[in-house]
Amino acid sequence: MIRLWCIQVLAIIRLEMKKTFLSRRGLWIYLLAFAPVLLFMGQSISTAHRRDELQRIASEHPISSEDLSTLRTGINRDEVTQKLGEPYYQWRGRHGQSEQAHCKYTDGTVDVYLFFRDGKLAGIDRREFDNLPLFSQIFAGVFQSYYLRLAVFFGCVGIFINLFRGEMLDKSLHFYLLTPVRREVLLAGKYAAGLLATIVIFTSSTALQWLALLWQFDDATVAAFLTTTGWSQFSSYLVVTALACVGYGSVFVAVGLLFRNPVVPTAVILLWEGVNPFLPAALKKVSMIYYLQSLCPLTAAPANDVPGFVHLLIAPVQPATRPMAVISIVLLTLVVLVVAARLSRRMEINYSTE
Amino acid sequence: MSDDRIILDNVSRFYGEVLGVNRVTLSIPPGITSLVGPNGSGKTTLMNLITGLVRPSRGRISVLGVDPSQPQKLFRLVGYSTQFDTFPKGLSGSKFIFSYLRLSGRPAAECREVTARAIEQVGLVEAADRKVAAYSKGMRQRIRLAQAIAHDPRVLILDEPLNGLDPLVRSKTIALFKQYAAEGRHVVISSHVLHEVDMISDQVVLMSGGYIVAEGGIRGVRSEIQEERPMQFLIRCRQPNLMASKAFEQDHVVEARLLGEGEGVLVKTRDADRFCRALNHLALNGIDIEGVIPVDDNVHSVYEYLIGGEEATQ
Structure with missing residues (x-):
């Protein structure tokens, strides 16, 4: 059956x-x-595609991964520039009374986005591609x-x-x-x-x-x-x-x-x-x-x-x-x-x- | 329950408040049985009940001793050609028969052989490999019939099986039904084509409004209603006036009408048997009778008398 x-x-x-x-x-x-x-x-x-681009940028502006990972909020913009050099992208502007700036650094694998308010590092966003x-x-x-x-x-x-x-x-x-x-x-x-x-x-x-x-x-x-x-x-x-x-x-x-x-x-x-x-x-x-x-x-x-x-x-x-x-x-x-x-x-x- | 009959015992089926069939009691013997009745009289419901496609609200059904709620047993005995003119999509005629035959559990080779035989029986060999969707109405009717007969059933239930068939195929199909009946199988047909029903049926079941109005051999049904509907005989003879007056002498004769020149006498009687005996007597006593034709001793007349003329289609 x-x-x-x-x-x-x-x-x-x-x-x-x-x-x-x-x-x-x-x-x-x-x-x-x-x-x-x-x-x-x-x-x-x-x-x-983005990873290739970041690797190209990193080869032109070499930054160590250690330097990127030691960034902490509260430090000022000059200290960041002194440590990492010029960012591969930046933007400045005002929002109300405060001065704001965004900039980006990369070591070829991580894209780090920094946000400054009144010259101080206020936020860090890391985008990992590897x-x-x-x-x-x-x-x-x-x-x-x-x-x-x-x-x-x-x-x-x-x-x-x-x-x-x-x-x-x-x-x-x-x-x-x-x-x-x-x-x-x-x-x-x-x-x-x-x-x-x-x-x-x-x-x-x-x-x-x-x-x-x-x-x-x-x-x-x-x-x-x-x-x-x-x-x-x-x-x-x-x-x-x-x-x-x-x-x-x-x-x-x-x-x-x-x-x-x-x-x-x-x-x-x-x-x-x-x-x-x-x-x-x-x-x-x-x-x-x-x-x-x-x-x-x-x-x-x-x-x-x-x-x-x-x-x-x-x-x-x-x-x-x-x-x-x-x-x-x-x-x-x-x-x-x-x-x-x-x-x-x-x-x-x-x-x-x- | 009987193992050689289709038995419906006080069967009713309601669709909500709508009556399908009511208190149907039937015992269908082998041979050709025709279900006759107007649209909505319950013929298809009765067939669906017999094949288990719908369940009775009340009563019991047995098909050669098998309950229709057991398809695994029922459809080894029964083939049903429905009125639904739809098919599974994308199948050719032979694939359609073959695929559903495989469900019976037979080996593929046997199913192929049986499919070919069924298709040959309905005369669709040349169209067997074409998609059913491309078939004409008559071909679709035939492929449904092929599916119903493919597994060589003892009971064949056919809902309007002659619809859409051309005359040649129609006569071949009728011959097939007669062959099945001669082999002692049950063939249950619903039809509107009354003269064909009359020609092929061993018994008829007249239905109206979900009820069985009459059942049995057509002549038996006719004689049962001769009291209300006197039977009519057309008598052709050389002395129509004498014939008419002699007929009137019989107490069961209610009317004797002289027809036109040479057309004979139309006699209505409430007792056909006694009238026929009286005719023999008259013939022996010198009235030259050329022919006696029962005028309303057929399904069409019985249908008209019992159900009403406006629904009788052909």
């Missing part, structure tokens, strides 16, 4: 493949999934705030809801229901097809984002990073992406099966996942994003000027342990699929009311 079910699931996957991967209706999913790849690629190109761990923090931020919460979420909405709703709207679902396939097996087959599509699309996007991020660094830096924490981070992101597809997929295949208009339940789920950081600990655990974020290898560190609630969105306050997070996602998925399978037995064809 199990062999027959496997054959049937495979036959369903074959039928669904073209619809899930190449549907015109689903082209936006590729855009959603691969937008971060373009973002990281653009950033990578721009950073590499710090791979720093870039992996940026990746963590994008992954947790955009990729998991929006791209994978809406990608799963697009693919999994259409498995049943799309066929209802196309009036072709009845062909499945006229075959000797248990409704539960049909659900499993469609879910597997959706899972295959989302995992391929989103994990390949994750891998490409990673590639785009690493592209700007030289081989030695990349090798050093990968051998220390890189590979572990990379594989974790792939696993988290796949688990997000597993979890959200189960939820949205059920939504597509049960709801004639999936917009409302999708909005409710989005809201629930969105407010998760602000929920009490017990309620937090009834969501996918909590466990997914708990599995992320890095806690994203947003810039200091980012509001507190955004910090919460990016990083859970009390993450679950990794085994607990994986088990919870799998359990939530199974519960949702079992409920959906039971309800699928009551599924009817009534296109006239669609």
Whole structure:
């Protein structure tokens, strides 16, 4: 019997493949999934270009990294000039009663931006262009705030809801229901097809984002990073992406099966996942994003000027342990699929009311 | 429940407050059974109930002993050609049949063979590799029929299967249904084309407003209503006046009308059997009868009497 079910699931996957991967209706999913790849690629190109420029400037105005790192606020402009020489960029002006000046120095890897008020150094901003761990923090931020919460979420909405709703709207679902396939097996087959599509699309996007991020660094830096924490981070992101597809997929295949208009339940789920950081600990655990974020290898560190609630969105306050997070996602998925399978037995064809 | 019949036991189906079918009790034997009724009479709902595409609000259904809520068993016995004229996108005719056949768990080679046979049976061999989206209405009808018969079902349910078919294909399709019936299978057809229903059906189920109005062999149904709707016979003979007066002597004859020159006598009777015996007697006593034609002993007339003429289409 199990062999027959496997054959049937495979036959369903074959039928669904073209619809899930190449549907015109689903082209936006590729855009959603691969937008971060373009973002990281653009950033990578721009950073590499900027680094070349800084190295050229540094060769023309050599400054030691030690001198740059010893700068402290409160010293006056002349002391800075005495220590570092003339900046490669400067600007002076007045703002109200105070005199202000900005200037920039570089040692070829760090771009240091100094802000003077009334002749005293009032602020220092360092932009590092050769710090791979720093870039992996940026990746963590994008992954947790955009990729998991929006791209994978809406990608799963697009693919999994259409498995049943799309066929209802196309009036072709009845062909499945006229075959000797248990409704539960049909659900499993469609879910597997959706899972295959989302995992391929989103994990390949994750891998490409990673590639785009690493592209700007030289081989030695990349090798050093990968051998220390890189590979572990990379594989974790792939696993988290796949688990997000597993979890959200189960939820949205059920939504597509049960709801004639999936917009409302999708909005409710989005809201629930969105407010998760602000929920009490017990309620937090009834969501996918909590466990997914708990599995992320890095806690994203947003810039200091980012509001507190955004910090919460990016990083859970009390993450679950990794085994607990994986088990919870799998359990939530199974519960949702079992409920959906039971309800699928009551599924009817009534296109006239669609 | 019977293992060789399709049985509906007091089945009702409501769509909210709208009636689909109500208190339908049927026992359909092998052979060709036609569901006849105007639009909205519940024919498609009845077929969808039998095939499990909709569930009954009340009552029980059994198809050769199988509950329609068990598709894994039902669709090894049943083939259903629906009225929905839509198909999965991007599939050719043969790919369409093959892909859904694979769901039965048969090996690919066997499915290919079965697909080819089904396509040949409906005469679509040349168009088999074309996309279904490029098919004409009649071809789409045939590919649906091919899908329904591909797995060699014991029960064939066909919703308006003759719609859109050209005369040649229509007659081939009817021959196929007759062959299925002759092999002892169930063929349940819904149709508006009453003369074809009359020609091919072993029994009819007349439906109106979600109710079964009458069921059985068409002649049986006709004789059941002869009290309210006397049966009409056209009698061609050489002495129409004498024939008319002799007919009037029978107490069950309610009307005997002389038609135009040489057209004979139209007789209406409440008891067809006794009238036929009386005709034999008259023939033996010297009235030269050339022919006796039952005028309203067909589905069309029964349909008109029971359901109303304005809905009868052809």
